[in-house]
């Protein structure tokens with residue numbers, strides 16, 4: 001068996017390929033000494049709006065604040081409910097709590113791991129003010145099905161893991177974030193478009209929401225020192241915008257490399273009975289933020305891979321309805337069986353674009369050797 005170590009993600013391998021482009025733009029910000037908003041942030045907002053096919057994009061401090069600002073712009077607060085998935089990163093539901101509203105969970109589609117539109121619609125009550133589908137692991141939730149099932153109810157698409165993901169239905173192509181009432185992205189370093197620190201962005205087609213969110217980003221004011229609403233200090237740092245501007249032209253090619261790695265694993269693991277490779281809805285083009293398999297022997301497989309220096313991780317080990325901080329919501333184990341089953345079975349393998357052939361082979365060899373193949 002090949003014995004090389006493979007990290008789950010290798011940011012240094014990416015940095016060496018773009019070092020000069022990043023340093024040039026970073027230096028420009030430093031020379032200009034324009035650290036707060038300014039031209040770099042404006043340029044990145046234009047680029048991301050173009051990629052997402054949205055009219056507006058607003059840089060903010062991180063993907064969590066993007067969700068928070070989206071909900072505040074929709075007027076969501078006390079006595080309101082927001083429906084979402086329990087199988088996601090914590091921020092999706094944490095922000096619902098933090099605007100004063102109640103997170104209401106609905107189960108996932110076991111194939112894609114994304115929120116099930118019918119289950120979400122069934123969880124809607126007279127108090128529901130929005131639904132947040134998450135484009136998990138890099139593939140879009142079926143936005144047109146959510147729209148169909150929810151009518152005029154606002155949809156916040158948490159696309160933190162899926163910038164540049166696409167979905168084609170009836171000959172019509174949709175980008176992640178494009179068709180939602182508000183779409184949100186994260187530039188956390190481990191996302192497909194990652195900064196050198198925290199960052200986030202919000203997109204929308206709606207001018208009124210855009211104006212409100214611009215205010216919310218800077219303490220609720222458009223005119224300095226005059227505050228129409230109470231907002232936040234949640235700006236995208238100009239240094240981060242510079243890094244992201246240097247990286248953005250490479251995003252499509254990186255996503256294609258992730259898809260090629262995924263296709264390799266799909267093939268190389270197809271005869272391993274216990275390993276269920278990711279299901280991508282035929283309408284979707286995934287950007288594979290994670291390559292996530294299911295395995296009944298997940299815990300032992302993970303221990304085996306760790307022992308052989310193969311990076312792997314469980315996203316996510318405990319569904320949000322069972323988190324201690326949400327005990328007050330009164331959910332019980334067994335209530336969302338697909339989310340709970342996923343939490344027991346999932347394991348994400350290295351899929352980053354700079355993986356070498358030898359590293360890919362080492363991942364496959366390690367998985368196969370665990371099953372004695």
Ligand SMILES: *Cc1c(COP(=O)(O)O)cnc(C)c1O
Nearest residue numbers: 062063064089091160161186188
């Ligand atoms: C990363 C992530 C977030 C939060 O983004 P931050 O930039 O880390 O605040 C929200 N939702 C999902 C699904 C994520 O993966």
